[in-house]
Amino acid sequence: xxSGSAADKIESNQEELQANVHRIDSxxxxxxxxxxxxxxxxxxxxxxxxxxxxxxTCLALIYGFxxxxxxxxxxxxxxxxxxxxxxxxxxxxxxxxxNTIYFEDQNTSAIYxxxxxxxxxxxxxxTNEERAIFDAEIFFNIILPPIIFHxxxxxxxxxxxxxxxxxxxFALLGTTIACVLTGSIIYGAVHFFKDLNYFSFTDSLYFGxxxxxxxxxTVLAIFNDLNVDVDLYAIIFGESVLNDAVCLVLxxxxxxxxxxxxxxKFDQAVMLKSLGHFFFVFIxxxxxxxxxxxxxxxxxxxxxxxxxxxxxxxxFLLMSYSTFLASEAxxxxxxxxxxxxxxxxxxxxxxxxxxxxxQRTRDLFDLFSFLAENFIFVYIGVTMFTFRNxxxxxxxxxxxxxxxxxxxxxxxVLLSFLLxxxxxxxISWRWQxxxxxxxxxxxxxxxxxxxxxxxxxxxxxxxxxxxxxILTVMFNGTLTAPVLRWLxxxxxxxxxxxxxxxxxxxxxxxxxxxxxxxxxxxxxxxxMDNDSSFVNLLDQEMSNNExxxxxxxxxxxxxxxxxxxxxxxxxxxxxxxLTKDFFYISHVFFSL
Numbered sequence: 388x389x390s391g392s393a394a395d396k397i398e399s400n401q402e403e404l405q406a407n408v409h410r411i412d413s414x415x416x417x418x419x420x421x422x423x424x425x426x427x428x429x430x431x432x433x434x435x436x437x438x439x440x441x442x443x444t445c446l447a448l449i450y451g452f453x454x455x456x457x458x459x460x461x462x463x464x465x466x467x468x469x470x471x472x473x474x475x476x477x478x479x480x481x482x483x484x485x486n487t488i489y490f491e492d493q494n495t496s497a498i499y500x501x502x503x504x505x506x507x508x509x510x511x512x513x514t515n516e517e518r519a520i521f522d523a524e525i526f527f528n529i530i531l532p533p534i535i536f537h538x539x540x541x542x543x544x545x546x547x548x549x550x551x552x553x554x555x556x557f558a559l560l561g562t563t564i565a566c567v568l569t570g571s572i573i574y575g576a577v578h579f580f581k582d583l584n585y586f587s588f589t590d591s592l593y594f595g596x597x598x599x600x601x602x603x604x605t606v607l608a609i610f611n612d613l614n615v616d617v618d619l620y621a622i623i624f625g626e627s628v629l630n631d632a633v634c635l636v637l638x639x640x641x642x643x644x645x646x647x648x649x650x651x652k653f654d655q656a657v658m659l660k661s662l663g664h665f666f667f668v669f670i671x672x673x674x675x676x677x678x679x680x681x682x683x684x685x686x687x688x689x690x691x692x693x694x695x696x697x698x699x700x701x702x703f704l705l706m707s708y709s710t711f712l713a714s715e716a717x718x719x720x721x722x723x724x725x726x727x728x729x730x731x732x733x734x735x736x737x738x739x740x741x742x743x744x745x746q747r748t749r750d751l752f753d754l755f756s757f758l759a760e761n762f763i764f765v766y767i768g769v770t771m772f773t774f775r776n777x778x779x780x781x782x783x784x785x786x787x788x789x790x791x792x793x794x795x796x797x798x799x800v801l802l803s804f805l806l807x808x809x810x811x812x813x814i815s816w817r818w819q820x821x822x823x824x825x826x827x828x829x830x831x832x833x834x835x836x837x838x839x840x841x842x843x844x845x846x847x848x849x850x851x852x853x854x855x856x857i858l859t860v861m862f863n864g865t866l867t868a869p870v871l872r873w874l875x876x877x878x879x880x881x882x883x884x885x886x887x888x889x890x891x892x893x894x895x896x897x898x899x900x901x902x903x904x905x906x907x908x909x910x911x912x913x914x915m916d917n918d919s920s921f922v923n924l925l926d927q928e929m930s931n932n933e934x935x936x937x938x939x940x941x942x943x944x945x946x947x948x949x950x951x952x953x954x955x956x957x958x959x960x961x962x963x964x965l966t967k968d969f970f971y972i973s974h975v976f977f978s979l
Contacts, residue, residue: 451768680731
């Protein structure tokens with residue numbers, strides 16, 4: 388065979404292979420798009436009939452089960468695998484593992500290139516072709532960021548900060564206790580059953596970290612429909628938002644310890660290093676997220692981009708997503724960064740946006756979050772059948788369910804008891820029951836579990852996490868409304884104003900500032916001959932700002948909230964939200 392004909396054949400085979408891969412990918416995307424369309428139409432039908440007993444996430448799971456079963460039991464295609472063994476006494480070191488391997492066919496002069504997918508144990512090696520399966524990094528880089536950002540951007544800020552002390556105690560201390568307690572129970576269970584001895588203590592702690600991430604999206608949606616007490620809503624929502632961040636950093640720190648410690652031995656130095664890693668990652672991610680939020684606020688305030696709402700919305704979206712990428716590129720946690728970016732964007736940047744951009748950003752991230760949440764639950768349902776390397780073990784799954792229930796009860800009851808010594812509005816036993824009941828598992832726990840399934844322990848974690856997510860969403864989500872009525876929780880509560888105390892003083896400035904037309908701004912900046920009119924307008928704005936800043940800030944029962952609000956009002960808001968004055972002054976100064 389001539390070299391020319393061989394090259395043509397190789398090119399033809401490559402094009403055929405790429406076309407087939409493209410067709411399968413398009414079919415997978417069409418499948419999930421069709422499932423989302425079905426979920427949307429079913430939700431519409433339920434809302435028209437005021438049917439609240441099945442939430443949209445339950446529907447997504449059910450439809451995923453159906454399609455996953457059809458794919459599993461109708462797919463007859465097989466994957467082709469070949470095994471090559473290294474010579475005896477030859478092994479790859481971690482730093483010498485090749486990223487790609489190629490094989491040369493001497494007969495056709497073709498070279499076949501294969502890429503590295505990671506180390507696997509024999510019992511977890513994927514041997515069958517998997518359908519409707521996506522790369523786990525898609526969840527972390529594309530699906531999770533809009534969900535987490537929307538949680539921070541759309542939170543009921545007044546009630547969140549009013550209950551900030553309780554939220555931080557539940558999210559930081561409670562999640563850490565839940566991680567250790569769950570991991571300890573799991574470790575005791577796996578050593579009771581001798582055939583699970585491959586599950587180490589660090590594996591148990593890692594599972595405790597990922598499974599402690601709560602996601603009460605179903606419960607909160609019902610809370611919102613029934614207008615449940617806003618403080619109860621704020622505590623459950625705030626804890627779930629922050630505990631996702633804590634679980635991510637805990638899991639990362641445990642991984643760091645497992646990588647540096649000797650198997651079977653406790654290493655104090657590595658432990659301290661992992662603890663330092665925890666604080667470094669959390670504080671660093673917080674700094675990037677909050678810094679990017681403040682930077683966006685300054686950019687929208689110093690520029691006239693609000694005169695072009697489309698560009699303003701695009702800038703807001705890109706700056707928010709770049710927060711996630713910047714944190715990941717720095718070796719930190721993008722999810723934590725994008726969460727705090729959402730909180731700071733809502734607190735500062737939102738007040739600088741034009742009215743069109745305010746509505747657009749709210750609607751845009753609401754849509755992104757809705758689609759991403761439902762996509763994940765559809766995917767969980769589908770992969771329960773299509774993922775071929777599930778590791779089913781009832782001796783692990785049942786103790787895991789018991790462990791998370793025990794840990795949830797302990798932290799809620801114990802921490803509520805301690806918090807009631809300082810809270811004016813105590814956390815009653817009815818609230819405690821609802822907080823325990825709202826401990827559903829969802830998107831974050833699943834995304835953490837699916838990220839690594841290369842060992843038997845990690846495959847078992849993934850399967851168990853999927854089962855727990857399904858059980859909690861189906862059971863807790865369905866029974867939320869009856870439980871609320873049984874406990875006689877206050878409903879149909881009229882919500883208060885959602886304006887932050889530190890922003891109320893700047894509302895007059897914001898309205899007067901945005902009411903100026905772009906033509907007046909341009910004339911003001913270009914016509915420097917009319918100094919008196921400029922100075923008069925500047926004096927008027929400065930007097931308005933001084934008047935608003937003299938207004939007393941609202942107080943709350945939370946000392947932490949009052950302290951933060953005072954600092955925010957005195958040092959942050961005046962710099963970020965009132966910088967127009969400094970902009971005009973600097974423009975006049977440099978124009979002289």
